[in-house]
Amino acid sequence: MDAILEMRGISKSFPGVKALKNVNLVVRAGEIHAICGENGAGKSTLMKVLSGVYPYGSYEGDIVYQGEVRRFASIRDSEHLGVIIIHQELALVPLLSIAENIFLGNEPARMGVIDWNETFARTRELLRKVGLNESPNALITNIGVGKQQLVEIAKALAKRVQLLILDEPTASLNETDSAALLDLLLEFKKQGLTCIIISHKLNEIARVADSITILRDGSTVETIDCRTEAISESRIIKSMVGREMSDRYPPRTPRIGDTLFEIRDWRVDHPQHAGREVIKGVNLSVRAGEVVGIAGLMGAGRTELAMSVFGGAYGRNIRGQAFMRGQPVDVSTIQKAVAAGLAYVTEDRKGLGLILNDDIKHNISLVNLPGVAHHGVIDDARETEVAARYRKQLNIRSSSILQKTLNLSGGNQQKVVVSKWLFADPQVLILDEPTRGIDVGAKYEIYTIINDLAASGRGVVVISSEMPELLGVCDRIYVMNEGRFVDEMPAKDASQEKIMAAIMRQYRVSA
Incomplete structure (x- = not known):
């Protein structure tokens, strides 16, 4: 199979930092090529060089695309040849429609006037290709993150993409949306589209990648052909971090004390829709030295709960009681919440x-x-x-x-x-998706920080969409669904199956 892309001896520097050091990359036509590495390894920088975000002259080395040396002065130059990059932070305008976003800057027009009939017809065709049934008139702000990701891909298809680059495409997606996106990439591969995917989710890479290039400290470590070699996550991790990581979670011996922080009958209304309850009578406690997890599907209300407790950062008509070491505390503003001993690390x-x-x-x-x-x-x-x-x-x-x-x-x-x-x-630290979009080495360091906080007698609350993470770092897990806690279990007795069963049980009760 011929190469569609070769990057030869790519080096890129920023003030005080050598981000890329003589990196080489070969991508074959029609394959899904994964790029792995720790945060700071140079993955995104390499793709920004390729796509013209960092223009020719700002780096050393050659880009050979479709057999010719290319010197992209801007992202428009690379897009003109079908090289399209979708960044981790989606580049969509929330208050414009799907159709307007897909053709923004690329509008079908006749004599300088936008042809809306053609725009909507082409939008419907592109949405069918990515498996979306939304109206072209739907506003981006009114559709979920998973669907927004698909709109970005439809936008790429509108530009006649030949090499699609996706930077952490599933970082903000739940498991269902992630699986649907990966299935779509496999379908595109059958149609001959070439993809480069950057991801920290090694199980997803193992599922879809034909080749894997691993970067470490700005240099190429190795490229693995998944069609001829057996691939294991442990091998990828060893190449990424330069050492074995037999245990993803640092060991810890819990020393749990008395109740440190507690909320009782916590209720929160939607910020825009008066009378619509989003958090529905939640009771939560955290003991000194304890790591408490909150599991749940996207939209369960976990972030809304955390933000409402942290100074009313979310919601209206917030009611309920909060206690620190058994004494009532006022957490109605962020300043008061901080003074009471709370801290919140946002998911954003x-x-x-x-x-x-x-x-x-x-x-x-x-x-x-x-x-x-x-x-x-x-x-x-x-x-x-x-x-x-x-x-x-x-x-x-x-x-x-x-x-x-x-x-x-x-x-x-x-x-x-x-x-x-x-x-x-703080006395209690709430961590909302603390390891989203970061690599296994950095995750281990975050887990070590969590352990150190608990060992110092503080309480830690971890909200995570990764159930293995909750099982690996927590002492006790609450399961949340539709604004309520539907179960609570010691982590040693919990499993992914038990957590999902609790959620599904609540769905059946709601139905």
């Missing part, structure tokens, strides 16, 4: 967790400015010392504490968010 680290255009130092001190101030004035030396300590303690890989968080990998961005809240010295 880029949108809500960080000031991306600011440096690591300022992000870490953001929620505890009095901790780096003297008589109300920021002490730069103290702020520098705090940031340097957390950078070392959490192994944040960066050129310095003055590096902008925008330029960090996802895993290192997550460590900055965690550092920010650790510096606030």
Whole structure:
């Protein structure tokens, strides 16, 4: 099979950081080629070089596409030849329709006037190809993340894609939507489309990939032909991190004390629809030294619960009681929740967790400015010392504490968010999807932080869509569905099957 793409000796530098070092990549026509590596290994950077996000002249090496050396000056140049990249953060306009998003900047027109009949007809055809039954007039904001991902693929098909690049396409999807997306990629492969997929979900890669290229520290480690070699997750992990990882979860001996934090009969209404209850009488407790998990399908209300408890960041007409060490506490604003000893690490680290255009130092001190101030004035030396300590303690890989968080990998961005809240010295830390979009090595480091927090007598609440993760790090698990806790079980007695059975049991009761 001929190669559709060769990247030869690609090197790319940023101030203080060598992101890519002589990387080589060969992708054959009609295959699904996976790229794996830890956060910061250079995966996304390599794809941005390929797609023209980083233009010719800003990197070293050659891109050979369809047999010719290409020098893409912009993303328009690569798209003109059918190289389309779909980034992890979807590039859709929420308040425009599906049809308007698909043809944005590429509108079917006659004499300078948009031909809406052709636009809608072509949109319906493209939606059929990706398995969507939505109306072309439906607003993006009114469809789920899984469907938005499919709209992005339809948008790529509208540009006559020949090489489709997907950066963490299933990071925000539930298992059903992820499986549907992977099935679609396999169908495209049958039709001759070439795909490059970046993913940390090794089970998904093993399912669809024909070849796997592994990067480590900006260099190519190896390329595996999945059609001729037996592939195991442990082998991929060893190549990614440079060592064996026989145990995905660090060992821990729980030392659980008295009840630390508790909410009783917690109820929350929808922020826009008065009288529509989203959280329905939830009771939750966290003991000192305990890691408590909240399992549930997407839309179960887990994030809504966490945000409503953390200073009413979600919802209206919030009622119920909150207690810290048996004493009532006021958590009605974020400032009061922090003062009461709560901290919340959001699932949306880029949108809500960080000031991306600011440096690591300022992000870490953001929620505890009095901790780096003297008589109300920021002490730069103290702020520098705090940031340097957390950078070392959490192994944040960066050129310095003055590096902008925008330029960090996802895993290192997550460590900055965690550092920010650790510096606030909370009694209870709520972690919402703490390892979404980060690699196995960074996940292990996050799990170690969770263990250390519990060992220090704090309480930790972990919300995760990955059930093996909850089973691996938690002492006790609540199961949530449709705004209620439908079951509670010790993690040692839990299993994925028991959790799903509890959810399905509730569905049958609701029906």
